[in-house]
Amino acid sequence: MAASLLSQAMKRCSAHTCAAVAVRRALSSGAATPSVYTRFLLKLSHYFYDVENILDWNNWLRSQGVIHKNRLFGYAQKNFGNNVAAAYYILTLRGSFRFAGQSEWFRPDSRGRFSYDFMSTPDAKIEEVDLSGTLINHNGLENLVKQNKLQTLSLRGCPEVDDWFLARLHVFGESLVELDLSHCSRITVGGLAALQNLRKLERLDISGLPRLQNPGLVRILLEEMLPLCQVSGAEYEQGLIQPDSQEQTEGHHEASTHTGLRHL
Amino acid sequence: MWRKLFTSVPAFRALKAPCRSFKSSSRGAEKDFFKDLDAQLRAFRDKAAAAMPGSDWSPIELTPGLPPERADVVIVGGGVVGWSIAYWLKMKARVRDGLRVLVVEKDPTYSQASTVLSCGGIRQQFSLKENIMLSLFSAHFMKNINNHLCVVNEDPVDLQFNHSGYLFLASEKSAHIMEENYRTQRYVGAKVALLSPSQLKERFPWMNTEGVALASLGLENEGWFDPWSLLNALRRKAVSMGVYQCFGEVTGFKCAANLAETTDGEVLNVQRIKYVNVRMPNSLEYQPVECAVVVNAAGANSGKIASMLGIGLGPKESVSGVPLPVEPRKRFVYVVHCPDGPGLDTPFLIDYSGVYCRREGLGGNYITGMSPEETEEPDISNLDVDHEFFQEKVWHRLAHRIPAFEQLKVSNAWAGFYDYNTFDQNGIIGLHPLVPNMYFATGFSGHGLQQSPAVGLAVAELILDGGYKTIDLSALDLKRILLQEPILESNIV
Numbered sequence: 001m002a003a004s005l006l007s008q009a010m011k012r013c014s015a016h017t018c019a020a021v022a023v024r025r026a027l028s029s030g031a032a033t034p035s036v037y038t039r040f041l042l043k044l045s046h047y048f049y050d051v052e053n054i055l056d057w058n059n060w061l062r063s064q065g066v067i068h069k070n071r072l073f074g075y076a077q078k079n080f081g082n083n084v085a086a087a088y089y090i091l092t093l094r095g096s097f098r099f100a101g102q103s104e105w106f107r108p109d110s111r112g113r114f115s116y117d118f119m120s121t122p123d124a125k126i127e128e129v130d131l132s133g134t135l136i137n138h139n140g141l142e143n144l145v146k147q148n149k150l151q152t153l154s155l156r157g158c159p160e161v162d163d164w165f166l167a168r169l170h171v172f173g174e175s176l177v178e179l180d181l182s183h184c185s186r187i188t189v190g191g192l193a194a195l196q197n198l199r200k201l202e203r204l205d206i207s208g209l210p211r212l213q214n215p216g217l218v219r220i221l222l223e224e225m226l227p228l229c230q231v232s233g234a235e236y237e238q239g240l241i242q243p244d245s246q247e248q249t250e251g252h253h254e255a256s257t258h259t260g261l262r263h264l
Numbered sequence: 265m266w267r268k269l270f271t272s273v274p275a276f277r278a279l280k281a282p283c284r285s286f287k288s289s290s291r292g293a294e295k296d297f298f299k300d301l302d303a304q305l306r307a308f309r310d311k312a313a314a315a316m317p318g319s320d321w322s323p324i325e326l327t328p329g330l331p332p333e334r335a336d337v338v339i340v341g342g343g344v345v346g347w348s349i350a351y352w353l354k355m356k357a358r359v360r361d362g363l364r365v366l367v368v369e370k371d372p373t374y375s376q377a378s379t380v381l382s383c384g385g386i387r388q389q390f391s392l393k394e395n396i397m398l399s400l401f402s403a404h405f406m407k408n409i410n411n412h413l414c415v416v417n418e419d420p421v422d423l424q425f426n427h428s429g430y431l432f433l434a435s436e437k438s439a440h441i442m443e444e445n446y447r448t449q450r451y452v453g454a455k456v457a458l459l460s461p462s463q464l465k466e467r468f469p470w471m472n473t474e475g476v477a478l479a480s481l482g483l484e485n486e487g488w489f490d491p492w493s494l495l496n497a498l499r500r501k502a503v504s505m506g507v508y509q510c511f512g513e514v515t516g517f518k519c520a521a522n523l524a525e526t527t528d529g530e531v532l533n534v535q536r537i538k539y540v541n542v543r544m545p546n547s548l549e550y551q552p553v554e555c556a557v558v559v560n561a562a563g564a565n566s567g568k569i570a571s572m573l574g575i576g577l578g579p580k581e582s583v584s585g586v587p588l589p590v591e592p593r594k595r596f597v598y599v600v601h602c603p604d605g606p607g608l609d610t611p612f613l614i615d616y617s618g619v620y621c622r623r624e625g626l627g628g629n630y631i632t633g634m635s636p637e638e639t640e641e642p643d644i645s646n647l648d649v650d651h652e653f654f655q656e657k658v659w660h661r662l663a664h665r666i667p668a669f670e671q672l673k674v675s676n677a678w679a680g681f682y683d684y685n686t687f688d689q690n691g692i693i694g695l696h697p698l699v700p701n702m703y704f705a706t707g708f709s710g711h712g713l714q715q716s717p718a719v720g721l722a723v724a725e726l727i728l729d730g731g732y733k734t735i736d737l738s739a740l741d742l743k744r745i746l747l748q749e750p751i752l753e754s755n756i757v
Binding site for chain 2: 045046052053055056059063138163164166167168188189190191192194195196197199214217218221222224225229
């Protein structure tokens, strides 16, 4: 009886969670729609616990991959210093950076290979970092916390950057001038509130954040919170309810409350 | 049962009998006959399907929602602490049915539960290092909550965490305590910064810094979140791992008593719980659940559960005369609307006068409240809100600290219970000497939510491993109540 109730509950959730899980995986893999194979697996997983376990292991393996990429580079830190370790970490993630006092950027090539020239200047601190599209998360930031001269940080399209990552950015409060958070799908207003510790911030990009319901309002609040900062990526009209589309938004609101109730 | 299948047929016959008039009525009767036939056939088909194997119909009428007759661990209280303990017990016992855990909750609507009525804040700015470690662990748990609590084919957990941090203000008298606490917090690993009044004024221009000597701001792992999401996430994951959930009230225990002699020669009655009596809602029916271990995570009602075992009902000088010092204390939370109030950078502000305030949402709403004086504790028989308290005690202190709040409107208010530890306002975790199989995890006095994941792991380690492995909480053990050694926190809200 418990099993039949559980299967009923699963079938009830299956309709929208199937879409939710498929969309989440599609977003992380970067494809527009999930492939036939993925959809077939999802459909099978509603009927067989084995397939469900296989999908679970897949997700676990992927998360283990992210954890491995963001491990602490303690050996490099101890033997070569914090700057070299941070540089090595950024390059293994396929990001690029520029040292303070130098003008050339250190980048990996398309295959992910890079030269080890950064080891020749162990005292140079990193000034600009471009980590767009990498798998950096809040644990990986441990490798970068000692870079107190960091001025530019670009996190465009990083799938693992979330609010907890933003909360850890306070270590760069004295130096960070430019921050690009566009297209990071996990960021919400709660994380943006943590940016209050970055007092020297001058340029902030918050375009393409799907979880912000009122981008215009958030832009106003951010500009009020950080007086020196120019916020780009959100227009003031975004998120405002227009008078002619009132009925459409009401219908939308009803649909969203229905799904909310189903969650309970 | 077969009689029930054919009761429809005599009813149909009875319908046909009174219609004795001619023509039109007989045609009407024929129409009724076909309509009824359709309904009767459908009913017959349903009953036949119920009779076939694979359906859940049974001729024996069982009360729905009864707990199992025996369980290994019974957790009394289905709040966030109880479900956290259930989750960690199942996580540590890796085998699927290795441990049968039952969580008993009195109220399925959680209408009076402290968990859901809480403001939902988490902070590391305590003075006791155990408290700091507990909430640091809980923050790390929430950081990786989807690795811990995600269930396949369900939505990922969203706690709606706001990372605005806590801001404590200290007057001249208590500035040295704040500095001492700051040192302890940094030593344990919390990221806190001290601010002078001028730095405070520059950072938060909407604040009136008169009377403030020092302020401490949490930079990381501090803020507030949605307690209902955490509770549901823990519950969903625990149920998916096989924890039994029962909605009923624990009305008594059946124990086996033994006599034990203390070193002073006093003879004590040591009770080992054998059965927990769980009474069904709105009924007198109860199920005795045979169990090995009971966990008291009943929050504000923990004192009542303890008194069912006779703790506190013995002679005053003996161990059995010391009651569990946990009682419900009512606290009010007011939702105010102020359009010109502080913006997105509002932290969870806690003034030295005891008043607290935090932002709620983006629409200029704030949540505020204050702990009343010891002598003016409100009545705990109900959860009615006293609006006079806001007008007389809270508002002027709030407006003094944040001048924009002189113009505000109270839009909503609610009240909730603290499981207040009258002894020293810190959690009580551990065994009682008189009841060797009841573990206590209660008395957190308003910090239960923020410490719940860590407390759950600690109690699971106590039960399954016999001692603490991750965080050493021996300082919070129950025996400090019996030895009369309080460990006090320097700032309480």
